[in-house]
Amino acid sequence: MGGDFGPPVTVPAAVKALRRHPGLRLYLVGDQQKITPFLQGLAADEQQRLEVLHTEMVISNQARPDSILRSYRESSMYLTVDLVRQGVADACVSAGNTGALLLAGRHLLKTIPGIDRPAIIATLPATRAGGYTYLLDVGANTRCNASELCQYALMGSVLASSLTDKQRPRVALLNIGEEEHKGTPAIRETSRLLNASPDIEYIGFVEGNQLFDGKADVIVCDGFTGNITIKTSAGAVEVLHRVMRRGLTRRWYYRLFGWAVSPLLKDLWKELQPARYNGATLVGLQGIIVKSHGNARQDGFARAIEHALYQVADDVPARIQARMSSLAPVAGDDVQPTSTLH
């Protein structure tokens, strides 16, 4: 039911994913009346792999996340996460209210032992390397201490090796300089700890302008910084698109050019719009939850479902748990964590 568009986008996307993956079974949780109109023309086999679980209650994007536990236990989101808790479903995919999804995840699935708080991990295009870079946290926890940042490094590393073919993904810390003395005490302490963690391929600090050059497979930062970062890059790309289109109307041969290269331009924005790399994952929970962007269209939401599939195949939560012991011990935490959820 979630996202900017609801069932008109999520249900056809679900059908698309169902057709692409013959081993996939889906529960669609939400208002049956709004869902079934988009389920016309399914083959018998597809119908068998799809089930609608009816509930009318929906958590709006405006709802304060903490209200989910008080008044939204019949909501489609809560019930979906609960299917994972019960073991009925292997993963949950939602385009809804991120804060509520996080809270439902923590409440119902609990974090992996040794993980303090789940993080949200986003996918960035690594244009030079032609691959992807995973950035976390992008909004679950505004401020993080060194111990949490190390947990992010480990979780990002496991997820990256699950979603790509890299055995030892390169992990970097987002900072305001490459020199050792730069950044906050928490970041410097994290750097020291990661250098002492042989299971993590830690490559040092990267700066904001290196986010897209593929230098690192995983980039770690606190949720405040990560959120500003992905929104800023989305904003910069959007502005360029706008200014470019405006510029292309200035002369007749610019307009002609614009028409001739429009397929190229379309590809470009697709390639670079960070928001298009759909399937931000909640990592750190004892269960798989993929958060699709609210403004995702059918392809984007279908991709989010596929992200969930890959994580199920690799059992990412179990792999994170198995590697928890490889982190260097933390001497003492220097920053008190604060959560965006309160």
Added chain:
Amino acid sequence: MGGDFGPPVTVPAAVKALRRHPGLRLYLVGDQQKITPFLQGLAADEQQRLEVLHTEMVISNQARPDSILRSYRESSMYLTVDLVRQGVADACVSAGNTGALLLAGRHLLKTIPGIDRPAIIATLPATRAGGYTYLLDVGANTRCNASELCQYALMGSVLASSLTDKQRPRVALLNIGEEEHKGTPAIRETSRLLNASPDIEYIGFVEGNQLFDGKADVIVCDGFTGNITIKTSAGAVEVLHRVMRRGLTRRWYYRLFGWAVSPLLKDLWKELQPARYNGATLVGLQGIIVKSHGNARQDGFARAIEHALYQVADDVPARIQARMSSLAPVAGDDVQPTSTLH
């Protein structure tokens, strides 16, 4: 002597500014032998308005900032800031080591009474509005408390009204959401204080994707966030440029069109590359220091000199001081400040 190129860029830029502004007098502080080759062909009038102060010592970009006070008192940067302290010069312009410049500024000029620490303010293109947005702090102080963020709001507001024709520049806080409960305790407290400061036209929170839409004239954040933000947007624009050029070689008619529109493309990158908006200013000191980007070319460095001129004309430090009393009192600071300089 500073920046990526030194005198081959800074001296011709200085001459350019001298020619454009007949009331301008300049001291060039540095290695005479490296400066004079670029001073050929000056008119008599221009020669009279320009003086070279010789020193051989230069602070490198790699130097740890704190070493400036120990071992660099004969450096061109230290001597230049000292000219401002002595009242010999009205402003200092440098493309050198930012941390060292900040430290020299604090040590020699001191902060304005009521200002805890100087900030660095950068100029962003506000493409939709066709103007500029000023972002601070972009790297002087990694973490800031509410009281400091309020000081930034006031300083940004004074500088913006000096550099634009706006009487009451709109001031916003950079945050991870627009709702009141979002962000760190320091940001929420700052928002409360700014709402209670009638002299500041506070318009609330903006998110990373709204940096370039001209919604605000001044955007306030801590130095860690600001630094990541400007570097991320520069990185996103650079990536787009690269991917676009690569894309334009894919077909012969793309190449042809690419050639036809190359002036347009050039303008575009100029318009959007945040690093081009040269003249990051140090605000909060009892004196004017403009920091040019290290990679500025002649036009950029000349623009930095002009930024300094405008601030001298308006006596920005005095105007900030005069308005200090208009800030709402701070109840108790919630975040311990940390500096990038140590």
